[in-house]
Amino acid sequence: MDFKKRAKELVSKMTLEEKMGQMKYNAPAIPRLGIPAYNWWNEALHGVARSGTATVFPQAIGMAASFNDQLMEEVATAISDEARAKYNEYKTFGDTQIYQGLTLWSPNINIFRDPRWGRGHETYGEDPYLTGRMGSAFVRGLQGYDPVYRKTDATLKHFAVHSGPEGLRHGFNAEVDQKDLYETYLSAFRYCIDHAHPAAVMGAYNRVNGEACCASPTLMEILRGEFGFDGYYVSDCGAIRDIDMFHKLAASPDESAAMAANAGCDLNCGDAYVYLQVAYEKGLVSEEVITRSVERLMEARLRLGMFDDGCPYDSITMDVVESPEHIALNREMARQSMVLLKNDGILPLKGGETIAVIGPNADSQSILLGNYNGTPSQYTTLLRGIQEASSGKVNYARGCHLYKDDEPGSCGEHPYREAVLAAKRSDVVILCMGLDPTMEGEQGDAFNGDGSGDKVDLELPACQKVLYEEIIKTGKPVIFVNVSGSCISLVRQDEECAAVLQCFYPGAEGGHALADILFGKASPSGRLPVTFYRSADDLPDFTDYSMEGRTYRFFKGSPLYPFGFGLSYTSFTENWLDDKTVEVTNTGSMDSWHTVLQIRDTPYPTLIGFTKVWVKAGETVTAVVKQN
């Protein structure tokens, strides 16, 4: 079907006012044309989000750690199935509300430039190539494989050069040179456009070299001209009003609206485009500009099958939501997302040990879910996963609050001693610490006050440090499970603990997956998608967007754990047959996934290819490493 032509025809029947209305994210119905109201805003970062029950996969940063883009594509397929099932039911109400549509404002493919950025865990880490591979797999899975219809729309965000500080985002000007712009900040956008043809791109809040991202002729020329993007462009929510209110590039909201529309921002999340009428009357924007945008938008809705009867995705039912297959897939992704950073041999546990599970993240639901999340109807906390899998006694003690010395509602409870006693009664301690999504997140969402969502440093909170001391003093072997979406300084843990495991925000199956790793039902195969620095003092100023001294590609210091690092329970040898072909031999005694990474100096270290292979103990597998 020629959706472009149908869109043109449909839009040609609209009045100017009707067209302007369609450029708002909460587009009204046009009953005389058979167009129902539609709310474009939906989210699916790691599962259908904010729309009730859904399979909640590991947070994006954890999925990146799997280095398994095939698995990622399966996850995205599951997500788009669930989104479709929900849409198919929601549309029976005659319209859609927020978080009920098919236009998904995911993935977040910004580069995790600095570990202090609160939203970094929404991304695929610090490497442009890994981000491109994971992002394009995600886009393909969301958009589906039907030759005619798209299953859902993926939206690359935030275009561009967006990575904090959260507190300044509405008026921030990111200054970058052309090298960093192309080699770091835009690289994954280009990769995803080339490899996965995303339906949409979302503009960021900030300016880049002085131009507001949602009204930037420079960025739009790169996107549509150089990169060949031919989808629609949506503003981040409220970003167009930022142009006059915070960037001070326009004198009024109608000027902002006109600037964005003229630059090619087709859809407005926020309320700026109610001023398009005024802008039009002032002669700031032409009907041609508006028509062009609305044609793109209606083409998208047509391509999603919203106006047709024969769309094959209409038959997806709610049975897919949290189906046994999706739950199994979730557990597999969670297993592959965990990164073993140290192991003196204590892992995997033999079974039968008396185990103390200690720490504020042990029985937390929040850490499973991350942000931009749905609601699982069943979830397994880290504690519960260990309890279910352990054949020995499990002694649980929360030990302390996540970050408060005196928590509200605790009425002065001092929980350190209970944790010490639990450790003393046990053979081994599993210490579940770190952050949660209220401590690193988006401006307005996160509750860490000082940082507006960002972290002020890489340290564990003070009360956790006290608890850590107390537990180490017991002399019991400690398996440190670090839960966070970003680098935490683990210098002391690396010295003092028997094992260190990074598990990000592992999704609804997090507890099962952790237990699978701890008890050796699965060998860890995740690799760090970000550098684990020793201290934030080793980094340039957070507001500095130069890549100098940042990420494994440009950092000159000695990281605690480098990008790409991750241990296994077995051992592998790699025998390269040519530049792309490798024989991987599992020389240990446990079947396992193995992650093959190719990092070259070009002239700085650069990931140029990776693949993930399943190799049984004692066997050899030949793999062709994907490089483009």
Next chain:
Amino acid sequence: MDFKKRAKELVSKMTLEEKMGQMKYNAPAIPRLGIPAYNWWNEALHGVARSGTATVFPQAIGMAASFNDQLMEEVATAISDEARAKYNEYKTFGDTQIYQGLTLWSPNINIFRDPRWGRGHETYGEDPYLTGRMGSAFVRGLQGYDPVYRKTDATLKHFAVHSGPEGLRHGFNAEVDQKDLYETYLSAFRYCIDHAHPAAVMGAYNRVNGEACCASPTLMEILRGEFGFDGYYVSDCGAIRDIDMFHKLAASPDESAAMAANAGCDLNCGDAYVYLQVAYEKGLVSEEVITRSVERLMEARLRLGMFDDGCPYDSITMDVVESPEHIALNREMARQSMVLLKNDGILPLKGGETIAVIGPNADSQSILLGNYNGTPSQYTTLLRGIQEASSGKVNYARGCHLYKDDEPGSCGEHPYREAVLAAKRSDVVILCMGLDPTMEGEQGDAFNGDGSGDKVDLELPACQKVLYEEIIKTGKPVIFVNVSGSCISLVRQDEECAAVLQCFYPGAEGGHALADILFGKASPSGRLPVTFYRSADDLPDFTDYSMEGRTYRFFKGSPLYPFGFGLSYTSFTENWLDDKTVEVTNTGSMDSWHTVLQIRDTPYPTLIGFTKVWVKAGETVTAVVKQN
């Protein structure tokens, strides 16, 4: 052993300053006498509280609904075992911190005079006799049965005439006549002193007829003189400072301290007794008064075995905490605490139905725990209990926030539609609504703003009412599970729902217990320990402490569900052989507990006896009803 004599001897060796120190709840060590520091403050309302992991039994109001004081005594025995086990370990640190000692400031035997009182769910309801029976069973279980040593100390609170408003409690004057004072407010205190010899009594914040409870010659004469109480008296926390700060009965903190000490308040929770030294220097308090109090306190510590080696309770180990036996006991108590208020025959479910579980309380951990609670290392939400027990598909939808139309962090999610869709896909809806402990509780603890912990009316929150409408409109049969610690107006639910079940705050095993009831593994046997009114408009002003027009004894209107009401899955006949002896026949087809109540007009309706009997289907059991 003569603990009184030993206490006298020990105290005789103390300086005046040392003695004054011992009257503070955080009593310092006296190393030269071998007395370690001791923090008297511990809580155990329905399980060891605020001291980490513990078996969390149903909230007190739910246990009262069981009308099973034998089971209550078993529960209290389990609690005191867990408290002892913890103390035995904590004391290895050489002292105790808050919530680590053996002196438990439970039970709360205030009369639940008005359903708006936020702390009402800590009590055993509105009836003095039920409260006395339940309270004395609880005290016996806490204090144990050793002829020499006490296992833990129980503390009756709050003496006296204390039941809100929370926001005024520090300066409130409760005015009561002698009839209400004796027949309602003091009755359970007398009963427990007569039947269970509690170690301690806690004085309330408020005044009674002008005298501050922690410094009231009138109340103390009743307590020690008339009722024969011979234990120690502890102030509520901060209550002694209230005497000068809010009651304005004293001009300075030293005057407050002297008033309390002279009245016989032996122990001070708060910081008022640091002023005892000043009071002594001013001649406001004598050394004899201080010596008398400290002798009582040291006698208590001696009787708890703190200074002896041979105390049999020293051998209780941490294995008892959340032991399989305690968990089974918890589930049984939770089953017996649930009250079936309406059933058109839909319950028990046949099994195999597709079930929608909807509502903000369905997957809530908070509602399991109530307040003054410990932390279970494993818990089963209502949703999870249903999921585990159901053989049919379970469709979960949260549906709305507990009380906020737009909740923080929801980012505008509108969850009603998902709930409607879940209902439509199902054969039956289990709607889990009501309150949680943040909406009814203590001043400072509860977050319902307007009420300082109290409820402003008996209504469900507005957003829940919207959700309720939407679900009813689907026409699906609804089983309404009301979660609350107090009466909620269920007029519409009684008309429109297929079944109504009151489950209070059901403890860590709440989900299992609910599923046992819903799927017919157990027949409901709980009875309401409070009247369920139709509206707060039917009640006198909340600040009015006259019993006129309150509770089943004096309410003249027509309640929706009366005190003592509760349905079963089977049917019973009672054949009274004499005033105390009854033949109970189970005329139905399901084994079940049956609650026998004797309510007499004396001249107003009064509960004078009750018992709980297990009767198999078709069988007859003869029971002697306990009446004193």
